[in-house]
Amino acid sequence: MSQWSTLTFTLPSSRLVGLEGPLTELAPDGMQIDDGATLTGKDLPDGMSRVILYVPAGDGSRAQTALQSLAADRGLSFEVLQQDLEERDWNAEWKAHYKPLRIGRRLRVEPVFDRPTPDPELISIVIDPGMAFGTGTHETTQLAATALEAWIDGQKAHGAQLSGQTLLDVGTGSGILSIAALKLGFGAAVGTEIDEPGLENTRDNAALNGVGGRLKLHLTDDPDSLGSARYPLVLANIISSILKRLKASLIDRVQPGGTLIVSGVLAEERDSFVNAFADPRLTLMADQVDGDWMALTYLRS
Numbered sequence: 001m002s003q004w005s006t007l008t009f010t011l012p013s014s015r016l017v018g019l020e021g022p023l024t025e026l027a028p029d030g031m032q033i034d035d036g037a038t039l040t041g042k043d044l045p046d047g048m049s050r051v052i053l054y055v056p057a058g059d060g061s062r063a064q065t066a067l068q069s070l071a072a073d074r075g076l077s078f079e080v081l082q083q084d085l086e087e088r089d090w091n092a093e094w095k096a097h098y099k100p101l102r103i104g105r106r107l108r109v110e111p112v113f114d115r116p117t118p119d120p121e122l123i124s125i126v127i128d129p130g131m132a133f134g135t136g137t138h139e140t141t142q143l144a145a146t147a148l149e150a151w152i153d154g155q156k157a158h159g160a161q162l163s164g165q166t167l168l169d170v171g172t173g174s175g176i177l178s179i180a181a182l183k184l185g186f187g188a189a190v191g192t193e194i195d196e197p198g199l200e201n202t203r204d205n206a207a208l209n210g211v212g213g214r215l216k217l218h219l220t221d222d223p224d225s226l227g228s229a230r231y232p233l234v235l236a237n238i239i240s241s242i243l244k245r246l247k248a249s250l251i252d253r254v255q256p257g258g259t260l261i262v263s264g265v266l267a268e269e270r271d272s273f274v275n276a277f278a279d280p281r282l283t284l285m286a287d288q289v290d291g292d293w294m295a296l297t298y299l300r301s
């Protein structure tokens with residue numbers, strides 16, 4: 001029996017503004033938005049988007065009701081098609097679409113089955129497709145990786161030695177950010193995750209990149225459970241509702257003078273997020289936007 005249901009609907013792309021956040025809350029396990037510019041949306045007419053929400057099979061009717069009430073609140077009307085997901089060879093589909101991808105200044109994410117010729121100017125991050133989030137294609141990952149690389153470049157420009165330092169990667173997913181940090185010079189990384197099945201994929205990715213011995217993984221939903229250790233750099237690419245919930249634990253894990261990089265914030269939520277995340281110990285140093293998403297870099301006093 002299928003474990004997942006999909007809820008699919010089509011609406012004018014302009015009406016998606018402001019909807020992406022609530023839809024992510026409704027289907028935190030997965031959402032796909034297609035339009036004429038995406039690989040899987042070539043069939044859509046100009047100006048229209050198709051949204052596919054992935055929800056656990058038993059949760060389809062509840063999600064359908066919540067979706068209809070969200071639509072009604074916003075004066076929207078669309079037909080929702082609910083289907084049980086066919087068992088498909090997701091790896092084969094993924095392989096057909098996933099290509100090497102440049103991120104930041106010199107990072108290149110490479111699918112394990114499609115490694116390009118090595119380039120001495122680039123740092124390869126090899127990813128094996130699996131259940132864990134973080135193939136590099138999502139804007140939130142790209143924003144976090146770019147902010148991470150910029151931070152590391154800044155530290156090196158000031159003569160900092162990172163090889164003796166450890167970073168914390170909250171919501172590590174595929175491990176992509178930790179792997180990037182380790183290949184850019186960090187000595188060790190600690191990753192936290194709530195998705196136990198995905199952690200096997202994280203371990204495989206770390207091993208593929210030759211950093212398996214330097215990435216320590218913890219199955220936990222709160223970095224407080226790591227104890228009193230503090231880190232010069234804490235990364236957290238998680239949806240903003242969770243970032244806000246974890247605010248105190250995240251700040252506590254950053255050593256004084258250290259940096260906290262958060263990604264997964266919708267650009268339209270910037271002001272409310274910055275207000276909710278305000279803390280006397282934090283100074284907002286930079287923010288970057290990519291499409292609908294943004295990442296923010298804070299210095300901790």
Ligand SMILES: C[S@@+](CC[C@H](N)C(=O)[O-])C[C@H]1O[C@@H](n2cnc3c(N)ncnc32)[C@H](O)[C@@H]1O
Nearest residue numbers: 133134141171172173192193194195221237238
């Ligand atoms: C947006 S993905 C980011 C994955 C990867 N770090 C990247 O940048 O591509 C967020 C990840 O956080 C995990 N997650 C969600 N809530 C969490 C929590 N409270 N603590 C740790 N991980 C969490 C999810 O399972 C998911 O793998």
